[in-house]
Amino acid sequence: MNETYDIRAAESHIEVHKFRGGAIIGTLIVIFFLQAFLPQYFHQLAILDLPLLVTIYFGLSRRNPSTGLLLGMAIGLVQDSLSGPTVPLGLYGIAKTIIGYLASSIGARLDTEHPAARFALTILFFGLHQGILMLERRILLAQPEAWFTMHLGIAALINAVVGAALFTLLDRLRKPS
Amino acid sequence: MVGVPSRHKSIFLLGGMVLLQVLLLAVQIKRDSQGRLIRVWTVGALSPFERAGSYGIGSVRGTWGHYFALQNTSRENEQLKHDNDVLKLQVMQLQSRVSEAERLEHLLNFRESQREVPMLGARVIGASADTATRTIYIDRGEGDGIHRNMGVITPDGIVGKVIETFSNTSQVLLITDKEGGAGAMLAASRNQGAVGGTGEPLLEMKYIANDDKVDVGESVVTSGMDRIFPRDLPVGTVAEVKPGNPFKVIRLRPAANLERLEEVIVLTTLRPLEVKKEAAAGDAVAGGNASANGQPLAKPVGKPADQAATGQRAAEKPKSSAANR
Numbered sequence: 033m034n035e036t037y038d039i040r041a042a043e044s045h046i047e048v049h050k051f052r053g054g055a056i057i058g059t060l061i062v063i064f065f066l067q068a069f070l071p072q073y074f075h076q077l078a079i080l081d082l083p084l085l086v087t088i089y090f091g092l093s094r095r096n097p098s099t100g101l102l103l104g105m106a107i108g109l110v111q112d113s114l115s116g117p118t119v120p121l122g123l124y125g126i127a128k129t130i131i132g133y134l135a136s137s138i139g140a141r142l143d144t145e146h147p148a149a150r151f152a153l154t155i156l157f158f159g160l161h162q163g164i165l166m167l168e169r170r171i172l173l174a175q176p177e178a179w180f181t182m183h184l185g186i187a188a189l190i191n192a193v194v195g196a197a198l199f200t201l202l203d204r205l206r207k208p209s
Numbered sequence: 210m211v212g213v214p215s216r217h218k219s220i221f222l223l224g225g226m227v228l229l230q231v232l233l234l235a236v237q238i239k240r241d242s243q244g245r246l247i248r249v250w251t252v253g254a255l256s257p258f259e260r261a262g263s264y265g266i267g268s269v270r271g272t273w274g275h276y277f278a279l280q281n282t283s284r285e286n287e288q289l290k291h292d293n294d295v296l297k298l299q300v301m302q303l304q305s306r307v308s309e310a311e312r313l314e315h316l317l318n319f320r321e322s323q324r325e326v327p328m329l330g331a332r333v334i335g336a337s338a339d340t341a342t343r344t345i346y347i348d349r350g351e352g353d354g355i356h357r358n359m360g361v362i363t364p365d366g367i368v369g370k371v372i373e374t375f376s377n378t379s380q381v382l383l384i385t386d387k388e389g390g391a392g393a394m395l396a397a398s399r400n401q402g403a404v405g406g407t408g409e410p411l412l413e414m415k416y417i418a419n420d421d422k423v424d425v426g427e428s429v430v431t432s433g434m435d436r437i438f439p440r441d442l443p444v445g446t447v448a449e450v451k452p453g454n455p456f457k458v459i460r461l462r463p464a465a466n467l468e469r470l471e472e473v474i475v476l477t478t479l480r481p482l483e484v485k486k487e488a489a490a491g492d493a494v495a496g497g498n499a500s501a502n503g504q505p506l507a508k509p510v511g512k513p514a515d516q517a518a519t520g521q522r523a524a525e526k527p528k529s530s531a532a533n534r
Contacts, residue, residue: 038298053294065258068335068346073266077469078340097219103473113251115339116380117372118388121247122338129230173236187340208519 049093055205056103061087064110079187081158083107085195087128088157089202091135092144100139104132120173127164131157146195154195158188229288233290249375249526252346256378259335278477296404304409328475333470341384341408345369345470348375354475358437360476366443366464367391368473379475383467384412385523392435393444395421402430404444404461412445414444414459421457423450429461513532 051101063082071078087107092099095147111122135157162184169175238306297360331347351374361368361381369389383406388524390405393414400423402416417423427447433440452458524530 061255061258064255064338065262067338068255068259069262069266071336072263072345072470073332078336081340083338098222100224101219101226105230109230110251111246112340113248114255115337115342116344117248118342118344118382118386118485119339120234122234122237125233126227126230129223129226133219137219168234172231173238 045056048061051093051205051206052207054089058109059168059202059205060107064114067111068105070146072123075191079190080194081161081187081191082198083111083124084131084158084161085154085198086202087189088135089199091132091154092139092150092199093202093206095136095140097133097140101129101133104128104135107132111199123168123173126168127161127171130164131161134160138169147200148158151196153193154192155188158191162188238334248373252375252378256334256375258344259346260378262334262382263334263348264328273327303487309340329355329475329477331379331473331475334472341465343383343406343408344372344388345381345383346380347381347473347475348377349475350375350379352377355379355475356476359478360437362438362442363465363468363470363472363478364474367438368447368465368467368470370437371475381473383411385463385467390431390435391438393429394432395447396430398422401432401434402456403435410463411448412463413454414447415463417459419455419457420453423457423459425450437523 039078062162063086067080067082070080087100087104090103094100094103105125105128108125109121111124112119115124135153138144138153142149144153163179165180167179169177210461329349331349333345334348335346337344341364347361355371355374357371357374359371361370367384369381369386371379372382379513384391384404385408387406387408390403392401393404394401395417396534398421400417400421402414404414407413414429425447427443429447431438431440431442431444446485447459448462449460450457
């Protein structure tokens with residue numbers, strides 16, 4: 033009983049962040065615009081998965097698994113829609129639903145405000161996201177894909193670096209506590 | 210009524226949402242549908258932002274360029290005068306070279322042969338939101354007469370084909386995508402095959418027998434067998450050749466700069482496109498066809514047309530077969 037009490041007491045110190053009106057919708061529009069637009073001028077930036085970074089950020093900040101998974105699902109389905117007929121609806125939706133749920137659950141138990149923690153979590157979630165996508169492609173779509181490539185490893189690192197910076201920027205959209 | 214603990218509610222919700230999307234995937238695979246309605250809504254909602262951003266950044270770049278142009282006008286004027294003198298000299302030399310004039314005549318014949326092909330210029334306004342797919346969005350759609358499966362090119366070479374159309378936006382699958390491709394042939398030997406994307410910057414050419422001679426740097430042009438692209442448009446140059454089983458493994462560098470597309474041309478017809486017979490005959494009399502890159506073309510070598518015709522349409526096969534599974 034005491035252990036349970038201690039854990040709950042520890043959780044109660046973790047602050048649930050709220051955002052300014054329209055901040056989440058506005059961020060999503062900007063992120064999807066940048067995801068589609070930036071690679072046209074800087075093709076190296078195609079390596080970034082900005083929708084995933086935003087899913088992780090809002091999951092970690094809101095700390096409500098239900099909200100996190102629903103937001104992740106919405107972001108994933110929009111990404112599926114914009115990716116064209118070669119990507120079936122639900123591919124990214126499922127992956128980001130799970131990531132949104134896990135990010136919210138971890139955010140509710142750990143303090144994830146430190147940039148180092150965010151960096152490490154982004155690498156973890158990026159790997160997990162790729163793993164889920166691979167599983168979906170292999171099992172549901174019968175499309176053989178490599179489990180790991182050096183390109184994916186580099187992409188995870190770059191996304192984590194960009195994520196740490198982006199999260200600091202997004203912190204400014206929070207309502208002052 | 211037994212209440213569900215609030216901590217478990219989110220797990221049930223997660224399970225429900227994942228299951229829902231797995232069903233959504235299953236429905237799409239079973240019926241081979243692509244959720245067009247949802248895609249139309251999403252693209253319709255986001256394309257105005259992409260369009261505005263594209264024109265906004267274009268204006269900023271233009272202003273920036275003109276600002277620096279004004280700063281260097283005097284220096285550039287001197288440079289242009291010098292360049293003009295050099296060009297005048299070159300024009301005089303060109304006029305005296307009959308052989309070069311003949312080559313230009315062949316090129317002109319080829320371009321004339323493509324005059325009947327209806328084309329439409331379009332601006333690239335966005336890329337795929339998916340890092341693994343190579344597609345772009347253009348600012349022309351159904352309202353401009355664009356339909357699915359229309360070919361998209363640049364003056365440098367082929368780009369891909371239209372895979373989805375909306376009211377005033379279209380999505381183009383690049384040839385470098387895993388599902389992209391085109392019927393192609395080696396410009397020198399006229400050996401026919403199919404070029405497909407690998408998801409990487411380089412393309413792969415299939416169905417060239419190990420006995421056939423292929424050199425690095427050799428040009429590859431469209432064969433016209435895919436009924437999407439006219440014959441003899443540049444596809445790319447051979448970057449790597451390795452023996453394989455049963456065919457050679459050939460990697461190509463695309464002729465068009467697919468990493469930095471800003472404006473493209475859509476071939477606004479779904480009719481089979483071929484070089485006009487008169488032009489081809491004229492070229493034959495003159496000693497061979499002329500390709501878009503000016504290389505002399507020999508008679509096509511007999512190879513099963515089906516292999517070359519695979520192109521983009523064949524590239525769609527793996528998806529549907531995988532889906533059927």
